[in-house]
Each structure stands twice: as structure tokens, then as C-alpha cells.
Amino acid sequence: MADSSITRVDVLAKALGKAKYTDDLKFDNMLYLKVVRCPHPHARVIGINKEKALAIEGVVAVLTATDIPGLPCQPKERPILVPEIARYAGDGVALVVAESPKAALEGAEAVRVEYELLEAVFDPEEALKTGAPLVHGDNNVAAQSKVCKGDVEAGFKEADLILEREYNTHRVEHAPIEPEVAIAVPTFEGITVYCPTNSPFQVRQIVAETMAMPQSQIRLFQPTIGGSFGSKCYDAGVLASRAALAAKLTGRPCKIVYTREESIVESTKRHPYKMKYKVGVKKNGKLTAMEVKIIGDSGAYKSKTPFVISRSSIEATGPYVVPNVHTEAICVYTNNVTSCAMRGFGSPQVAYASELLMDELAEKLGIDPLKFRRINGLKDNSLSATGQVMQNVTLDECLDKLEQEIKWSSRKAELKQQDKTGSIVKGLGLACMYRGESFGSAGQGSDYAGATLQVQRDGSITLYSAMSEVGQGGHTMLVRVVSEVLGIKPSRIFVSPVDTCYVPDSGPTVATRGTYVIGNAIRLAAEEVKAKFAEVAAEELGVRPEELVFKDERIYCPGDPSKSISFSRIAAQCYLKSKSPYGYGWWSPPVGSWDREKGQGEAYSSYVYGACAAEVELDLDLGKVEVMKFVAVHDVGKALDKEEVKGQIAGGVSMGIGYALMEDLVVRQGVVKTVNFDEYLLPTSLDIHEIIPVIVEQPSSYGPLGAKGLGEPVMSAVAPAILNAIADALGTRVYDLPANLEAVLDKARAAKGRCCND
Amino acid sequence: MIKEYYQPLKLAEALTFLSVFPGPVHILAGGTDLLVNMRKGQIKPEGIVDLSKIEELKTISQEGDNLSIGALVTFSELAAHPLVQELISVLACGAKAVGSPQIRNRGTVGGNIANASPAADLVPVLVALDGVAVIAKQNGLRKVPVAELIVGPYKTSLEPGEIIIRIEVNVPPKGTGMAYKKVGRRNALAISRLNGVCLLKLEDEIIKDVSLIIGSATPTPHRFTDVEEYLVGKNISQELLEEAGVMAREHVLAVTGKRPSSNYKLPVVERLTVRLLQVAWKGDKAYA
Incomplete structure (x- = not known):
């Protein structure tokens, strides 16, 4: 089983240059966005003067937090646009919407923001001291976590050698080759957002909250993703929301794409x-x-x-x-x-x-x-x-x-x-x-994945999940699991693009959970198909379902070679006999006890x-x-x-x-x-x-x-x-x-x- | 905003354009620095004259004791040229140390000089070879040693209307030992933390001639003449090279004063000097 490698499902399109990344997509009448960022690490926005920017030819609008119909963000999270206080040199203050990237850039340079500079703090130890400038709340503590077992003092007494050491790790950048990008297209029913993200449903939620719209009216489509390494979650949510905001307010498709410099200045990093x-x-x-x-x-x-x-x-x-x-x-x-x-x-x-x-x-x-x-x-x-x-x-x-x-x-x-x-x-x-x-x-949030399979009339299969193919081979893994369970060739399985309109919520593609959690969901979906097909095949062949084996595109009785039928024939039979050719899996890892x-x-x-x-x-x-x-x-x-x-x-x-x-x-x-x-x-x-x-x-x-x-x-x-x-x-x-x-x-x-x- | 982009086939046409264009004009050779600076908005040319189609600036030829290198010769072409490999392999080392294959395929010898980065990879080699830049303008030529042409970090004494057309370097006498080394934070696409070049001519273990430069250590690349003079006429030995290392380090300290980077650079200047001299003395390859 699984001893030979299969061709990655995404490799040909990428290698031949046929894969469409978000920045490749074009829509009629599209507008372009540029973010005006606070250059100060801590500042209160006193006023935003849009006049000069709006006077530039091609600038359509300058949006600020007051234009956001819903929430600029959840408490203590990074706002889509800063309502009052900018907390780092990179916080977005205004959004220039223009007919061309060039006009958007010129517009962004022309927006005048008046700031009141606030005292800032950069060292975590300093930030904990009484009287330190407050970033959030009344003590700057973002989170704490403990693990206590036994009695360390007693343990040290038993020791022959005690060593004390300090280690420092630094801040690093994810650096996916594709910087952040999003395009939002207003539709009669809602908004469609094209955005490379590892967390499509989470990004959709952020957009829905920003726009004060039902989640189901936001359709998030994931084009080919140029890498993530964990970065394309909240950062993508911010971009998707900015694009959605501009699209809804202007009624036109809006594109936001970062330069590498914008990406590095604004995006999240690894914790030092x-x-x-x-x-x-x-x-x-x-x-x-x-x-x-x-x-x-x-x-x-x-x-x-x-x-x-x-x-x-x-x-x-x-x-x-x-x-x-x-x-x-x-x-x-x-x-x-x-x-x-x-x-x-x-x-x-x-x-x-x-x-x-x-x-x-x-x-x-x-x-x-x-x-x-x-x-x-x-x-x-x-x-x-x-x-x-x-x-x-x-x-x-x-x-x-x-x-x-x-x-x-x-x-x-x-x-x-x-x-x-x-x-x-x-x-x-x-x-x-x-x-x-x-x-x-210990609580990184609820952990679940849904996944669906539809066997088509010809026995080929469409696989639906929210697995984000960030370059790790996640889609190929899903195909392999289905192929193993149903005994059909990987080349007969087509992985649907991730579109929140159609695919089940598989949770985000993070935490090394793709294979473990989403893989299990697709396994359950495949097993459901297998059970349904076994029943139809058993009827055709006059055997009991549990006698059947699925292998090499066939369903057969190992004991009797004459009792054999092709997988695709059973697929056709399902449609003829009005039997469901769908499989659906929902899986959640076992949850143990945890004393916080x-x-x-x-x-x-x-x-x-x-x-x-x-x-x-x-x-x-x-x-x-x-x-x-x-x-x-x-x-x-x-x-x-x-x-x-x-x-x-x-x-x-x-x-x-x-x-x-x-x-x-x-x-x-x-x-x-x-x-x-x-x-x-x-x-x-x-x-x-x-x-x-x-x-x-x-x-x-x-x-x-x-x-x-x-x-x-x-x-x-x-x-x-x-x-x-x-x-x-x-x-x-x-x-x-x-x-x-x-x-x-x-x-x-x-x-x-x-x-x-x- | 760029009003005019001009791509002549002849040097004379480029020079004429430069002499008549009214606004700020920049010369495009390989573009590996110009385009980056334009994207950053650090320069805003109104006119660009693109030299890349001028064939007469792309030749490498031997003229007596000199090798003449066209200003539009790319780093890749320089590194691969048989005359360079045969006569002055250290030039090939310097050219290969530049950036990445893509940058080497575009970047040019003339551009490396005109950009005048203190961290340039090839310029120290040109200076060590007593390279002379031949500069043209509409009504004449002038020749300036590369070491004098670069007057400060990113500053040359080139005047408006002038184009570097070629560089003439001395072909070192047969038997000259050569060494080049670049120290970067990674092995490709690195900006030199330090680099260095050494040419060494011995006769019966006596140093007859030596040319030594540690680049990216001082604002402009120049021969470490105090170290060179100390070495010439002496019997070569490991002890002597160690002394030269200390002198090179003191030379850099005297030029730059104490800087935040000195903690790293000064000891490395010393070791690099010793190693370059060792390779030039005993090495069978020029890359230290």
C-alpha cells in the first residue's frame, strides 16, 4: 500500500505555468487599493485629510474605519482599519481606492494623517513593569500558560548537578513567495472574495464581521496559493476584509496586493x-x-x-x-x-x-x-x-x-x-x-473537519474539502486516502477548488492537522461511499456486501473471480437506481481531560x-x-x-x-x-x-x-x-x-x- | 516620470543624447542597481539611455600589457572569457562572486564602477590591477584610475554627459600569485560583508610586488599601500603575513575609526589578509 509515489495533483499546472494565482485574476472595471499605514509604533489618529488624495486623477475613494459597516476587529485584535489608536508601525489607517495601482499609490502618499504620538514599549520585560505604556488592557499581559508537575524544589535537592541557562530566539518572517493579496467582487447576493489563505472559513468569518453580513453571503474562493508557512490566516483576513469593504462601497471589483516591503512591514511573525x-x-x-x-x-x-x-x-x-x-x-x-x-x-x-x-x-x-x-x-x-x-x-x-x-x-x-x-x-x-x-x-479551539466525495456517473470522483494546498501536498494526500479506500486510480479523483459556497468546513490547514484531521474526514467519506457501493454491487453480483473487496478499479469477491464488477459500472448503477453516490465525513480528534x-x-x-x-x-x-x-x-x-x-x-x-x-x-x-x-x-x-x-x-x-x-x-x-x-x-x-x-x-x-x- | 527612453546602437548616439537631453538622465547598463533604486523611488530620471545594444562596448581584448574590458561586458561574460581565465583568473573570481546567475547575466563591469558601492565585488579587483577607466563624452576621452574615479560611497567623479566605455587593467607578469575572497552572510545573493584581493609576485622568496585590497571595509576601495610597502623586498614567511594582517587591520581602523561593525570586521580583515597572502603565495587556485 502507498509504496509508490503518485504525481502530485497540483504539480503540472504549477510547473507549466498554468496555475492561476490571485494576482493573475482580472475582472472588468477593477479598482486597486493601497493602504496608508501608521509609521509610528504607537499613536492616536487625530485627523485624516483626504482632500489632496481625492484630487488625484484616478482616485475614487479614501476609506477609513468610519466606513466599516461592521466590526473593525474583535477586542485586542488587529483592526481592518485603525479606529483610533495605531499600535505598531504598520497598522492600516486608511485605504485608497483608485482606477490604477499607480493612482492608488499616489493617493496613499497624498493622504495626510495627523497623529498624536503615544509613548511606546518594545521590550516585553519593560512592558510588564508598573507604569509601562499600555498597549492593551491594564497590564500588557497577552496570555499565560503553566505546567506544574511534582515538586521542583524537592527535585533540585535530589540532583547532583544543577544548570541554569538563558536562551533567546529571534523574530523571523514567514516569507512565502507569494505576498498577501485579495480581490473582492461585489455580487447581487453578497461578495465573492478571491484570496490565498490557509484558513478559508476563518477568513470568511472575519470578512462577514467586518461587513456585518451573514457568513453565507460571503463566498471565499481560494485560487492557487503561493505558500503560507502559517502566515495566510489573520493577515489574509485583513486583506480580504479591506478588499470586501472597498468592493461593497464602490460596487466594483477591488484588488489589493502587497509589495514585499508592505508584506514584511505589516504581516505577523514568529514569536521571539x-x-x-x-x-x-x-x-x-x-x-x-x-x-x-x-x-x-x-x-x-x-x-x-x-x-x-x-x-x-x-x-x-x-x-x-x-x-x-x-x-x-x-x-x-x-x-x-x-x-x-x-x-x-x-x-x-x-x-x-x-x-x-x-x-x-x-x-x-x-x-x-x-x-x-x-x-x-x-x-x-x-x-x-x-x-x-x-x-x-x-x-x-x-x-x-x-x-x-x-x-x-x-x-x-x-x-x-x-x-x-x-x-x-x-x-x-x-x-x-x-x-x-x-x-x-489544552484548547487551540474546537478541532473538526468535514469532507465530501461525489462519485460521478463515469466513476470518476470529485473531492470537496477546505484543505488548503499551500505547497505541502495536502490535496495529493487526500487523493491517496480516497484511492486506497476505494481501490481506484488517483488520476480518477479530482480535487475541487476550495470555495466556501460548496466545500464543507474542514477547519484551517494549520497545526499539522491536514493529514490527521482532514485526512480522517475524507477517509470517513470514502468509507461511506464504499459501504453504499458495496450494497449496490452485492445486489448486482448476488453476494453479501461484506464479502466484497475494492481494488484496481473493481469491486469483487476474492473467493470467486466471476463475481466482479467495475467501480464505474456501480457508479452508473447508483444513478440509475436513484442511490446516493455521495460520501460525507466529519471527524474530530479525541479530546482528553485538561486541567488549565x-x-x-x-x-x-x-x-x-x-x-x-x-x-x-x-x-x-x-x-x-x-x-x-x-x-x-x-x-x-x-x-x-x-x-x-x-x-x-x-x-x-x-x-x-x-x-x-x-x-x-x-x-x-x-x-x-x-x-x-x-x-x-x-x-x-x-x-x-x-x-x-x-x-x-x-x-x-x-x-x-x-x-x-x-x-x-x-x-x-x-x-x-x-x-x-x-x-x-x-x-x-x-x-x-x-x-x-x-x-x-x-x-x-x-x-x-x-x-x-x- | 520618464519622458524619454533611448536605446542607441552606437556610442556616439548615446553621447549626443546625453549632451542634449534637458532633464535628469540616467544611464542604463545592466539595470541591476538602477531599476532597484527607481523602484524604491530614490531616483526619478526623466530620461534613460540604455547602452545594452551598443556592441562596441562589449569586447574584451589584449593590447600589449593591458587587458581592455568593455564597460558593457557582463559579469558572466567576464568570468567565462578565455583571456580572463588565462591571464587574470582573479577577475573571474570577482565576477563570479557577484549576486546570482541572473544578476551576473545582466550586471556589467562599467555599472559596478559607476554605482560605486563600497561593497562592490568586482571593483576591488579592478583597483588591485591598477585599472584605468576610459571615459567618453561628446568631444573627447579621458582616462582616470578606477581608484580615483570612485570618490566616496555611491559617488564618482563622473560628470554629466560622460560614459565609462572600457576599463584597462595591467596583465600581471607571469608567475604572479592571485587570491580573491568574499565574505557574505550566505553563499549567493549576498552583499559582501567583506571581500579582498591580493596579487603577489615573488622572486626567490623575496616579495617583488604586491597589491592588496580589503573591500567593503572602507568607504572606497583602495590599495593598502602601507601594507604593500612593508612587504616589498622582504623574505616571505608566515610570520611576515601575520604582521601584514595586523597592519591591514590597523589600516582599516585608521580609515574608518571604531564603528559598531568593527568588532566583527577588524579581526576578519586581519585573518582575511593573511589568508589572501597565503593563497597568493602557495595556492593553486585564486579563490581563498
Whole structure:
């Protein structure tokens, strides 16, 4: 089953340039929008003078918050247009509507906004102090989350060694190749919005709230999406709402498309964290206690911060048995650009800290770092930090495969012998990860997916879901599941475009829930079709339905080759006999108990595990790091398509290399400085060397056909594996991300006994 | 707003256009800097003269001890040219260090000089080779060393109506060691954090001649003559190169003073200098 790869359903259109992205769409009489943004991190809008802008030829209207018929936003969320207070340098204040992009741009430059500057705060710790400028509420606290198990003080008393460390992770940009865009077309019945988003129903909800219209009157159509990495949810909702507002008020189609600079200045980012870890360990390597304090920067608005911080606190100890845990995580409002969901969603930050910590503990105790992970790693029936009895734990299998693939011990020994007198040194490091699948019981919102199948008269199938194909191969996964259940060729299954008018709500394509949750919904839909078809076929063949097998486009009795009929014939029979050829699936993961006060309970119904190793080459003279080899082992439950799995791993590793070494969104006094890709540096093909994906398949109890999600896990362990390899090469550690030229050179020189200012 | 876009086939036509066009006019060669700056709104030309169809500016030829490089030669063409590879491989290294294949296919040697970025990848090589820019205007030619033509960051002494038409560089004597290195934050599409070039001629282990530049370290690229003079006439040794490294670092500090970037750049200038000299001395390839 599923051993051979199938052609991705979206690949031909994309490779041949036939795929239509939102910016490719054209409508008669279309208008263009440009946003006027507040350049100040915190300011009250005193007045907006539209006169000069309206005098420009081609400018049709200048819209402000007072034009919004519904809500500018939910409390503490980023407004579609600022009603009074702008909370970061990027908040939209006015919207210029014009006959051409050029007129819209000129109009935006001509709008005069008068501001009263308010005191701003940029550092989360400063923002918590009494008397700090308030961004929201009366204390700037955006969200808090705790995990408390056992007695950490007692645990520290038992320890032979206590280590305290601080780690800082930085703010990074999603950088999908397609910036934000939306087109709204007013219709007699309502509004149709064309928008690339990973959360079509959520974006529709935001538009409906903005426009004070019933959700059913907003039709959201998802054209081809040029990547997301978590960014195209609320950000897309803001754009879609702006376009809808202008379309409704002008009665004409309206397009809004961001330049890269606008995208980087306005859009949400990954949360920067400051993490303080205190950990106790016995001489034999057993962890006794861990105390974790996390303070994160939520930026100007709430967004998904409560869910991000909740996941971070749950996963803060890493995939290890720690008898006594006390984790307190807090996220704070500042006048920085907003933090929100980004691939990994609170996992990469804590995976970074906990894996650097494990490595340093191993080093201090003189225990091999891989062995140290085995000593403490979760196993079946281990208790997690939240007191959950873990099942189906595959950390050891992942470590086994990692050990084999990279030849851990012998390579370690070889590197120990290397000549370290020159300017080039090598290092080997590893990191493990685990991650709860989907939203979990700790409350990332209700978790469900609907999906529908219609078998056509000729036996071909149309598949309806809200799965957003953001480049991850989600549509191909759905086709594979249906193909496996019904025994028909993938090429006979057509995936409907996502259109909220027709497709069931499958929830958003986030949280590594595509395969797990939407995959299960489509499996149920396929099983419903199968049951209905088995009944019709059984009647035709004169057998009982349960005797039938669906395979190779046929429905047959394995015991009697003469009892066989083609799938397409049964499809035709359904229509002839007025039998339903539809299947509908609705699936929701099991929800466990959760004690929010203590952060104890069954945080997630299932977990994925992985182990990675990086071999780096450091140029000590220049501070330059090359990741020469990266081995990424991930348990995917069941690989529904091996090539897709390898591709997703390679993508995640590349993204992780950027996170570890070069990506860095520079913000000074609330103003983003790295606004395009000349300064915000993503890795290029020349920065990515050998990536070896290794697949572990331990079937999941819940996933469709045993599959587990992979989108986010592939990102988590990359940076810590690289930083541990750097430490191995240097003999000293970089604790803060990114490990850029300056950070590495500084450590390299310190290691050689040279001061950085000599 | 652009009122006139002119794409002549002859240099003379371009020069005439420049001399008569009334408003601000910019010269388009590869456009890899011009178009970016226009998009940012940093420059607003009314006239553009596009040199890309002028064939006479695209040749590379050897004239005696000189190699003449047309100003419209692209980085890709320069890097691939047999004369360059045979005579001055370090030029090819500098050209290959630029941006990405797309940028190298469009960006030109003349444009790299005229843009005068302190972080230019090729300019330090041209300066190290004592490159001379040949500049045309409607009624004549003048020749200016590249090092003098660039007077500050993004500033040249080019006057309105002038076009760089070619660059003449010395072909180093046979047996000259060469080295080039770029330090960027990533391996392609990077703006040089630092770069450097070194030409070294030895006779019986005595340094007869040396040309050394660390680029992106000072506002304008120039030969580190104090270091060069110290080295010439001395017996080459690792110790000597280490001394040169320290001198180069002091040279940069003297030019720039202490800056936020000094913590990184100064120690790297020192090591880079030592490595460039080592490669020029012993290396079998020019890329350090």
C-alpha cells in the first residue's frame, strides 16, 4: 500500500505555468487599493485629510474605519482599519481606492494623517513593569500558560548537578513567495472574495464581521496559493476584509496586493522568546527537575498568542521524562509587529532551548549526548510533563535510525581526532523533537473537519474539502486516502477548488492537522461511499456486501473471480437506481481531560517524534557556518507518499537552517528595518548542502491509514541540532539565535582566548 | 516620470543624447542597481539611455600589457572569457562572486564602477590591477584610475554627459600569485560583508610586488599601500603575513575609526589578509 509515489495533483499546472494565482485574476472595471499605514509604533489618529488624495486623477475613494459597516476587529485584535489608536508601525489607517495601482499609490502618499504620538514599549520585560505604556488592557499581559508537575524544589535537592541557562530566539518572517493579496467582487447576493489563505472559513468569518453580513453571503474562493508557512490566516483576513469593504462601497471589483516591503512591514511573525531554564540531573544522567520561565513578545495584538504559548509550555521540557516540572510562560503586548502562527507554532523555540540544554548536561556529565537522550527520552507508558501516559512513543526508533545513518559513534570519534589548529573545524550535533498533533485538549479551539466525495456517473470522483494546498501536498494526500479506500486510480479523483459556497468546513490547514484531521474526514467519506457501493454491487453480483473487496478499479469477491464488477459500472448503477453516490465525513480528534490551572492532563491525543543530526563546518576566521550534512529522522506513522515526505523534510530543514544561521527580522524602536529579501536573508540553494531524510513508520492509532502529520515537526529540531554541532566544533556555545557571522566569530575568538575588543 | 527612453546602437548616439537631453538622465547598463533604486523611488530620471545594444562596448581584448574590458561586458561574460581565465583568473573570481546567475547575466563591469558601492565585488579587483577607466563624452576621452574615479560611497567623479566605455587593467607578469575572497552572510545573493584581493609576485622568496585590497571595509576601495610597502623586498614567511594582517587591520581602523561593525570586521580583515597572502603565495587556485 502507498509504496509508490503518485504525481502530485497540483504539480503540472504549477510547473507549466498554468496555475492561476490571485494576482493573475482580472475582472472588468477593477479598482486597486493601497493602504496608508501608521509609521509610528504607537499613536492616536487625530485627523485624516483626504482632500489632496481625492484630487488625484484616478482616485475614487479614501476609506477609513468610519466606513466599516461592521466590526473593525474583535477586542485586542488587529483592526481592518485603525479606529483610533495605531499600535505598531504598520497598522492600516486608511485605504485608497483608485482606477490604477499607480493612482492608488499616489493617493496613499497624498493622504495626510495627523497623529498624536503615544509613548511606546518594545521590550516585553519593560512592558510588564508598573507604569509601562499600555498597549492593551491594564497590564500588557497577552496570555499565560503553566505546567506544574511534582515538586521542583524537592527535585533540585535530589540532583547532583544543577544548570541554569538563558536562551533567546529571534523574530523571523514567514516569507512565502507569494505576498498577501485579495480581490473582492461585489455580487447581487453578497461578495465573492478571491484570496490565498490557509484558513478559508476563518477568513470568511472575519470578512462577514467586518461587513456585518451573514457568513453565507460571503463566498471565499481560494485560487492557487503561493505558500503560507502559517502566515495566510489573520493577515489574509485583513486583506480580504479591506478588499470586501472597498468592493461593497464602490460596487466594483477591488484588488489589493502587497509589495514585499508592505508584506514584511505589516504581516505577523514568529514569536521571539526569552527562556530561562533551571534543570537538575543526577550523575547517572537522570533528570530530576526542570523549571522553565518563558517570556514572549506578542507584539501589538493578540492573534494566536494564547495557543502558541500554551503549546510552548506543554512541550518546554522536550521529549523527556522529567519527574518534577514547573513551567510558566507569559506573552506580552508591545508596540512591535504582531507575532502569530508560524510553522512550528511555539515548538521550535522550546525545542531549541531544551535541546541545547540536554547537550550541555550530557557534556557536563561526560555522557554521550545521544546516550543522554536515550536515558531520559520518553518511552511507552512514560509520564509526560503534563502527566499524560504516553503511548506509541517512537523516540528510540528515531534515535536508532539516526545513529545508523550518521554512524554517530565512529563519526564522533573521527571528528575528535581532527586537526583543530587550522581555521576550518567540523562538528557534529543532534537534537530530538516531539510535538502534539493538531489543536489538542489544552484548547487551540474546537478541532473538526468535514469532507465530501461525489462519485460521478463515469466513476470518476470529485473531492470537496477546505484543505488548503499551500505547497505541502495536502490535496495529493487526500487523493491517496480516497484511492486506497476505494481501490481506484488517483488520476480518477479530482480535487475541487476550495470555495466556501460548496466545500464543507474542514477547519484551517494549520497545526499539522491536514493529514490527521482532514485526512480522517475524507477517509470517513470514502468509507461511506464504499459501504453504499458495496450494497449496490452485492445486489448486482448476488453476494453479501461484506464479502466484497475494492481494488484496481473493481469491486469483487476474492473467493470467486466471476463475481466482479467495475467501480464505474456501480457508479452508473447508483444513478440509475436513484442511490446516493455521495460520501460525507466529519471527524474530530479525541479530546482528553485538561486541567488549565496546573497544565496537567492529556494535552494532545497523539504525538510525533523525530531526531536530527547536523554536521557543520566552521570557518573560525570568518565566523561562517556551513551545514554540510543534515540527517532528519521523522516518524510519519505511515508515509502516504514517500517522495512527498522527503520533500517536506527537505523544506523544513532548509527553513530551519535559515532560522539557525541567517534569518533575522531587524526591528528598531518598533520599525522593521529588513523589509525585502536583500536584507532579510533566506538561505539559497548554495547554502543548503546534503539533506538525508529518514522515514520511520510506526502506524498511528488515529491517523488515516496510520499516517501522522509532518509539516511542522520537520522544522523544530533543525536549529538546535545545528547549534549543538557548532558547540561541538567550537568547544563553547552560542545560546542566542541566529548564529550569524558575528555571534560565531565572537565565540570562536573567545574560545581561542582573544577578546572581541582587542 | 520618464519622458524619454533611448536605446542607441552606437556610442556616439548615446553621447549626443546625453549632451542634449534637458532633464535628469540616467544611464542604463545592466539595470541591476538602477531599476532597484527607481523602484524604491530614490531616483526619478526623466530620461534613460540604455547602452545594452551598443556592441562596441562589449569586447574584451589584449593590447600589449593591458587587458581592455568593455564597460558593457557582463559579469558572466567576464568570468567565462578565455583571456580572463588565462591571464587574470582573479577577475573571474570577482565576477563570479557577484549576486546570482541572473544578476551576473545582466550586471556589467562599467555599472559596478559607476554605482560605486563600497561593497562592490568586482571593483576591488579592478583597483588591485591598477585599472584605468576610459571615459567618453561628446568631444573627447579621458582616462582616470578606477581608484580615483570612485570618490566616496555611491559617488564618482563622473560628470554629466560622460560614459565609462572600457576599463584597462595591467596583465600581471607571469608567475604572479592571485587570491580573491568574499565574505557574505550566505553563499549567493549576498552583499559582501567583506571581500579582498591580493596579487603577489615573488622572486626567490623575496616579495617583488604586491597589491592588496580589503573591500567593503572602507568607504572606497583602495590599495593598502602601507601594507604593500612593508612587504616589498622582504623574505616571505608566515610570520611576515601575520604582521601584514595586523597592519591591514590597523589600516582599516585608521580609515574608518571604531564603528559598531568593527568588532566583527577588524579581526576578519586581519585573518582575511593573511589568508589572501597565503593563497597568493602557495595556492593553486585564486579563490581563498
